[in-house]
Amino acid sequence: xxxxVKIHQNLEKDGAYVPGKGVxxxxxxxxxxxxxxxxxxxFYSKGELNKLRKRRWYWEIxxxxxxxxxxxxxxxxxxxxxxxxxxxxxxxxxILYHFSLDYIGLMINVRVTIPHDDPQVDSLTVLLGRGxxxxxxxxxxxxxxxxxxxxxxxxxLLPDDSPEGYHPYRRSFG
Amino acid sequence: MAELKRRVIPIGPFHPLQEEAEYFKLTxxxxxxxxxDIQLGYMxxxxxxxxxxxxxxxxPFVVExxxxxxxxxxxxxxxxxxxxxxxxxxxxxxxxxxxxxGELERIxxxxxxxxxxxxxxxxxxxxxxxxxxxxxxxEMCEMITGNRNHYAMFKPGGVRxxxxxxxxxxxxxxxxxxxxKLWMLTKAVLDDPVFHKRVEGVGIxxxxxxxxxxxxxxxxxxxxxxxxxxxxxxxxxxxxxxxxEIVFPEGDVFAKAKVRxxxxxESTKIIRQCLGKLKGLPEGDIDAKMExxxxxxxxxxxxxxxxxxxxxxxxxxxxxxxxxxxxxxxFMNIKSNEVAVLGGSVADAAITLAAVDPCYCCTExxxxxxxxxxxxxxxxxxxxxxxxxxxxxxxxx
Numbered sequence: 001x002x003x004x005v006k007i008h009q010n011l012e013k014d015g016a017y018v019p020g021k022g023v024x025x026x027x028x029x030x031x032x033x034x035x036x037x038x039x040x041x042x043f044y045s046k047g048e049l050n051k052l053r054k055r056r057w058y059w060e061i062x063x064x065x066x067x068x069x070x071x072x073x074x075x076x077x078x079x080x081x082x083x084x085x086x087x088x089x090x091x092x093x094x095i096l097y098h099f100s101l102d103y104i105g106l107m108i109n110v111r112v113t114i115p116h117d118d119p120q121v122d123s124l125t126v127l128l129g130r131g132x133x134x135x136x137x138x139x140x141x142x143x144x145x146x147x148x149x150x151x152x153x154x155x156x157l158l159p160d161d162s163p164e165g166y167h168p169y170r171r172s173f174g
Numbered sequence: 175m176a177e178l179k180r181r182v183i184p185i186g187p188f189h190p191l192q193e194e195a196e197y198f199k200l201t202x203x204x205x206x207x208x209x210x211d212i213q214l215g216y217m218x219x220x221x222x223x224x225x226x227x228x229x230x231x232x233x234p235f236v237v238e239x240x241x242x243x244x245x246x247x248x249x250x251x252x253x254x255x256x257x258x259x260x261x262x263x264x265x266x267x268x269x270x271x272x273x274x275x276g277e278l279e280r281i282x283x284x285x286x287x288x289x290x291x292x293x294x295x296x297x298x299x300x301x302x303x304x305x306x307x308x309x310x311x312x313e314m315c316e317m318i319t320g321n322r323n324h325y326a327m328f329k330p331g332g333v334r335x336x337x338x339x340x341x342x343x344x345x346x347x348x349x350x351x352x353x354x355k356l357w358m359l360t361k362a363v364l365d366d367p368v369f370h371k372r373v374e375g376v377g378i379x380x381x382x383x384x385x386x387x388x389x390x391x392x393x394x395x396x397x398x399x400x401x402x403x404x405x406x407x408x409x410x411x412x413x414x415x416x417x418x419e420i421v422f423p424e425g426d427v428f429a430k431a432k433v434r435x436x437x438x439x440e441s442t443k444i445i446r447q448c449l450g451k452l453k454g455l456p457e458g459d460i461d462a463k464m465e466x467x468x469x470x471x472x473x474x475x476x477x478x479x480x481x482x483x484x485x486x487x488x489x490x491x492x493x494x495x496x497x498x499x500x501x502x503x504x505f506m507n508i509k510s511n512e513v514a515v516l517g518g519s520v521a522d523a524a525i526t527l528a529a530v531d532p533c534y535c536c537t538e539x540x541x542x543x544x545x546x547x548x549x550x551x552x553x554x555x556x557x558x559x560x561x562x563x564x565x566x567x568x569x570x571x
Contacts, residue, residue: 052470052471055407056258056472056473058471080385080388080390082475082482082501083484083501083505085486085497085499087496096486098473098484098486100475100482102400102401103406105406105408107473107475130386131386131387131388131509134505134509155215156214157214157215157218158215158218169223
């Protein structure tokens with residue numbers, strides 16, 4: 001967490017952020033995007049980085065590496081955590097973590113797929129802080145995904161007395 | 175000295191200070207707030223699931239109903255997501271019109287907050303003023319879109335109505351009047367010694383914590399984070415005109431008020447420039463039609479008055495999206511209250527909790543559930559209850 005603050009301070013020193021102007025001088029420069037891509041691939045080569053649009057990248061990674069990659073995005077690149085999208089697909093549950101690198105307006109979407117019969121994934125709250133808690137609780141109740149290390153598993157949006165195994169967002173629901 | 179006992183003060187789910195239902199469980203030691211637990215779920219309607227059963231043309235109108243105040247932010251992000259997925263280029267004219275509506279909404283939303291903040295502080299003059307000056311903005315919305323709220327202007331590929339050249343001079347005139355009033359209100363509020371005393375240094379969200387909690391919008395900008403989707407991720411007309419983003423480093427409620435008030439003035443700047451540029455563009459070119467439903471993923475994000483709205487759409491080539499995800503800014507911002515209220519006094523909790531401009535309807539929009547429970551009240555029961563209460567209070571008949 002402290003790392004992320006430092007990154008932001010460094011970015012400001014480098015002139016990536018110009019208060020009052022907003023637009024970073026590098027915002028549209030292809031070299032900056034190349035640099036980020038290089039850093040991503042240097043950090044994690046096992047996955048597949050699809051650059052669907054200039055500012056929308058989709059990064060398919062292994063589920064067990066999610067904490068490492070999220071830590072890299074959040075603390076090393078200095079991304080902001082926008083949100084995560086959980087979905088039930090025929091291949092399994094997918095979670096798409098949307099990280100936003102604000103000074104170039106880039107969205108890095110980290111995707112993990114976890115099997116239906118054992119829906120478990122590491123919680124990011126342990127390492128990256130409480131900002132990740134609500135969305136994990138939401139996915140926990142809506143899809144029934146277990147987040148290892150998430151200490152607060154109370155219902156976020158569903159009524160407290162929802163029955164066990166009641167996951168409205170599963171394909172099998174309803 | 176006897177050790178102070180910990181006590182719990184519940185605020186909500188229904189509370190006169192809040193415009194919507196939410197439950198804040200404040201733990202206090204004496205006057206000092208030492209813990210906060212936020213419980214959501216009271217406004218949950220299941221928009222994400224509803225959207226999966228609607229066609230792409232219908233979705234902008236459905237998501238418009240998520241929020242009554244920032245009602246154009248959601249369709250804005252929705253059409254951006256669909257255009258991103260389908261790879262559509264929007265005509266310039268439509269982009270300018272989109273920005274105009276977006277900024278009008280920002281002004282009226284910020285003024286609404288300023289009014290409520292004044293009301294929370296017991297400063298009802300500000301409340302009355304701010305809401306009075308909000309009125310011409312709503313009238314401008316009506317002139318352009320036909321509605322004071324829920325404008326129904328957005329469609330994938332463009333907008334539904336044009337702004338005709340004859341409309342521009344009267345709009346400019348209202349804008350000039352509005353500018354004067356906004357300056358007056360801004361100066362009056364920011365120079366007020368009581369307002370200063372009451373909110374300066376209250377409910378500080380430090381930059382570190384704002385980054386940790388991924389706070390955004392005016393909440394983040396008031397904590398010194400330079401972040402504005404309109405600048406960072408160029409869309410609509412925001413990249414073609416001159417304007418500044420407002421950033422203050424203090425992180426207290428006063429900084430949030432400054433950000434919002436000054437942003438209103440930036441918004442009038444944006445609208446004026448957009449209206450000016452519209453004159454030079456060919457009329458009627460406002461819709462690049464979406465010929466085929468998107469097959470693939472798209473993300474749209476827009477800087478709503480409260481921060482970044484994200485819509486994610488995953489299409490499979492059919493008329494209906496496979497997955498539709500909505501994330502409103504309050505979802506990230508309300509969470510940051512956990513640290514902002516700590517250490518403050520109970521009396522400051524209300525304004526601190528309200529300082530992120532929380533929008534619970536936006537926060538709780540996800541997946542559908544059928545209640546399966548029994549129906550507690552019918553509409554008639556509720557009307558009856560309401561009338562009984564009026565009688566109890568000595569009114570009605």
